[in-house]
Amino acid sequence: MIQFDNVSMRYESGHEALSRLSFHIEKNEMVFLTGHSGAGKSSLLKLIMMMERPSNGQVIVDSQNLNQLKRSQIPQHRRKIGVVFQNHHLLFDRSVFDNIALPLIIAGYDQREITRRSRAALDKVGLLNKEKQNPITLSGGEQQRVGIARAVVHRPSILLADEPTGNLDPELSAEIMYLFEQFNHVGVTVLLASHDLTLISNLKHRMITLRDGSLVSADE
Amino acid sequence: MSKQGSGAKLSKVGFSHKLIAWFKDQRRVAKDSVRRLVAKPVNSLVTIAVISIALALPVGFYVTLSNVYDLGERWHASTQISLYLDKRASDAAIENLRLDLSLWPEIEKLIVINKEQALEEFKASSGFADVLKHLDDNPLPVVIEVLPIADYNNSEKAYDLLKKLQQQPLVEMAQLDMEWLQRLSLMLQIGQRLALALVLLLSLGVLLIIGNTIRLEIENRRDEIIVVKLVGGTDAFVRRPFLYSGLWYGLAGGIMASIIVALAWYLLSGPVMKLAGLYHSDYQLQGLSFYDTLSLWGMAGLLGYFGAWLSVSQHLDELEPR
Numbered sequence: 428m429i430q431f432d433n434v435s436m437r438y439e440s441g442h443e444a445l446s447r448l449s450f451h452i453e454k455n456e457m458v459f460l461t462g463h464s465g466a467g468k469s470s471l472l473k474l475i476m477m478m479e480r481p482s483n484g485q486v487i488v489d490s491q492n493l494n495q496l497k498r499s500q501i502p503q504h505r506r507k508i509g510v511v512f513q514n515h516h517l518l519f520d521r522s523v524f525d526n527i528a529l530p531l532i533i534a535g536y537d538q539r540e541i542t543r544r545s546r547a548a549l550d551k552v553g554l555l556n557k558e559k560q561n562p563i564t565l566s567g568g569e570q571q572r573v574g575i576a577r578a579v580v581h582r583p584s585i586l587l588a589d590e591p592t593g594n595l596d597p598e599l600s601a602e603i604m605y606l607f608e609q610f611n612h613v614g615v616t617v618l619l620a621s622h623d624l625t626l627i628s629n630l631k632h633r634m635i636t637l638r639d640g641s642l643v644s645a646d647e
Numbered sequence: 648m649s650k651q652g653s654g655a656k657l658s659k660v661g662f663s664h665k666l667i668a669w670f671k672d673q674r675r676v677a678k679d680s681v682r683r684l685v686a687k688p689v690n691s692l693v694t695i696a697v698i699s700i701a702l703a704l705p706v707g708f709y710v711t712l713s714n715v716y717d718l719g720e721r722w723h724a725s726t727q728i729s730l731y732l733d734k735r736a737s738d739a740a741i742e743n744l745r746l747d748l749s750l751w752p753e754i755e756k757l758i759v760i761n762k763e764q765a766l767e768e769f770k771a772s773s774g775f776a777d778v779l780k781h782l783d784d785n786p787l788p789v790v791i792e793v794l795p796i797a798d799y800n801n802s803e804k805a806y807d808l809l810k811k812l813q814q815q816p817l818v819e820m821a822q823l824d825m826e827w828l829q830r831l832s833l834m835l836q837i838g839q840r841l842a843l844a845l846v847l848l849l850s851l852g853v854l855l856i857i858g859n860t861i862r863l864e865i866e867n868r869r870d871e872i873i874v875v876k877l878v879g880g881t882d883a884f885v886r887r888p889f890l891y892s893g894l895w896y897g898l899a900g901g902i903m904a905s906i907i908v909a910l911a912w913y914l915l916s917g918p919v920m921k922l923a924g925l926y927h928s929d930y931q932l933q934g935l936s937f938y939d940t941l942s943l944w945g946m947a948g949l950l951g952y953f954g955a956w957l958s959v960s961q962h963l964d965e966l967e968p969r
Contacts (some may be wrong), residue, residue: 533878
């Protein structure tokens with residue numbers, strides 16, 4: 428589903444964020460991406476999202492070589508992917524429901540379908556009773572769950588998460604992890620970046636470990 | 648796009664559905680951008696007021712010009728040539744000339760003013776009645792007023808006619824009082840050029856105002872733009888709300904400009920009619936016609952849209968998710 432072939436990425440500043448990465452993530456797999464901060468986890472996710480382009484090598488997502496995609500094709504590519512951020516990127520000028528509905532509005536669903544799917548996603552993360560609230564009134568854990576609901580509402584085949592539990596206590600973190608596992612169980616390929624080894628080592632999933640932009644291990 | 652996997656989910660949304668969704672989205676964004684304007688009434692009103700003033704200036708100038716042009720046309724329409732005849736000409740010779748001229752195809756009407764009539768008219772209008780009493784002899788010649796047919800109101804043709812009339816034997820002097828009309832028409836041409844320059848300059852101003860307003864709006868909605876781009880919003884989708892904002896700003900500015908011009912017309916038309924009355928004229932101040940008003944709104948809307956488009960294309964690329 429996600430394949431990196433000898434991928435290097437250098438920022439304009441000259442800093443090499445990733446060097447010669449090769450690995451493969453199967454369809455329906457759940458994989459943790461670990462390493463210290465600055466090891467290149469976020470850069471790797473950005474390549475998959477096409478927020479950055481590799482300076483070398485190729486990234487293949489869903490059988491599509493991303494190097495071949497034009498700028499105008501990026502939106503279609505991103506619609507296959509749900510993404511969750513540490514700081515959730517929620518919009519505080521609208522309700523929880525409107526935040527979650529955004530990907531569906533963009534994809535052009537009709538209003539009934541938007542309502543149905545948004546409610547379903549909210550139900551999944553246990554926030555159906557808060558749909559009319561402004562996300563700013565929610566707790567950190569709840570905000571993160573809204574972010575997850577938004578990432579999965581359009582039923583992407585790939586779910587990326589960048590330190591989704593970064594600001595949460597262990598109990599809430601475990602809940603969030605459980606949510607990701609549930610999505611994985613229904614067939615979503617999940618790639619989750621986290622440096623919280625105590626949390627993820629309890630969960631039996633493959634780990635890809637980075638150090639200074641290089642692959643340390645990509646094994647079970 | 649690959650046929651397997653998730654791609655299929657997107658293709659569930661058929662083309663006709665997409666078209667309907669597109670129209671619905673246009674409506675949603677159009678409404679949403681109006682709501683945003685109304686949500687900040689003071690800011691929006693100030694922007695709209697600035698735009699409307701910038702538009703009202705050239706439009707007001709244009710209305711003034713077309714009024715002056717109208718007036719000029721009226722005078723043009725009453726072009727006449729006065730033939731001052733030789734004082735020694737006999738009545739019979741004058742009658743012959745009159746008959747001769749009346750056969751000319753380019754002449755619509757002739758009025759012969761004999762010496763006595765001319766004197767009476769002069770006394771009545773000049774205020775020199777007392778002076779004239781002391782003259783033994785009537786110093787005024789017989790005058791024939793020639794009114795050319797409408798086709799000859801055009802100044803060149805009128806001049807040709809003037810030359811022809813001047814060559815008539817009894818005619819001492821032929822006078823076409825049109826030089827000032829030519830000056831007026833030249834001045835109108837200058838005025839039109841000025842109006843054009845004003846339109847271009849102030850349109851540029853409107854573009855800049857709207858561009859800047861939209862730039863601020865983009866800045867305010869930065870987070871939203873980034874999120875939209877991250878969840879697969881196309882450039883068109885991101886651009887749409889700002890284009891609508893620009894359109895509304897322009898349109899509202901245009902409507903307000905037409906109100907300003909209408910108000911000015913209302914304030915001026917009373918005094919102008921009184922003035923025209925003093926000149927025994929039924930002249931009425933022309934305002935903006937229905938068609939002009941619609942064009943103004945259309946142009947203003949387009950200006951707004953285009954200004955927003957310029958601003959969005961300049962600033963959108965800066966807002967890539969990083």
